[in-house]
Amino acid sequence: MMPLVFTGATRVLLVGHGPAFAKRRALLEASGLALTLHAALPDDAALDSARLVFGAGLDEAEGEALAAAARARRIPVNIEDVPHLCDVHVPAMIRRGDLLFTVSTAGGAPAMAAALRAWLDQRFGPEWADHLRSLAEERQALRAAGATPPEVMRALTARIRDSAWLDCPCAAQKR
Missing domain, CATH: 1.20.5 (Single alpha-helices involved in coiled-coils or other helix-helix interfaces)
Known part of the structure; x- marks a missing residue:
């Protein structure tokens, strides 16, 4: 694993719908990234302009198609809750202004990541x-x-x- 922090200039494409999409959208908007939203699979121009692609609330076929299209362009992709379609993972996060704490277990122990996030959240206030x-x-x-x-x-x-x-x-x- 290698943690990276993307700057606000990074063009991010979020594709999906439903509650998972709304949750991912809120997380990405809080990060300050340049976000473009699509309810359905995007066209080539939208994909070509992205530097990072997320899918949330997609069915299996949509997730596979989006991951394949992103990977064909060598764009890192994350299809929520489908590890084999993810080039990147989103860690558990705590944001205090520009101070960012992250916890990752490589997807192997989400309960531990959540517990550590809660522990940090209690100890590092606003x-x-x-x-x-x-x-x-x-x-x-x-x-x-x-x-x-x-x-x-x-x-x-x-x-x-x-x-x-x-x-x-x-x-x-x-x-």
Whole structure:
């Protein structure tokens, strides 16, 4: 497995219908990707412009056709809940502004991924978006002032340590 984070410029095609489609649409929209929606199998032009393809709520024949069309164009594809039609998997996620936690079990143990996601969700609340934003602003200010990358890293590491953000009783206890 190799985790990747796609930028907002990535053109994503989502094909499908029903509740699974709506759920996948919400997830992709929250990610800020450039999303194009199709209720039925898209035409060649739509596929040719995509860089990542998702299918959700499709029947077996639709999923196979979409996966084949994407793969023929060397576009990574994910057909929800059909592992053999997936080149990529979507991990369990927690988003706190630009801070993104992901958990993947390569599809082998979704219950574990869900449990770890819930564990992280309880321990990293909405305030973490502000923590990250303030660190990003400080990083920009240090770089603008001429600090070298190692100096920036030392300063921000000290800020994280001094803030005690990571000093919490949430560390796993040995049993």
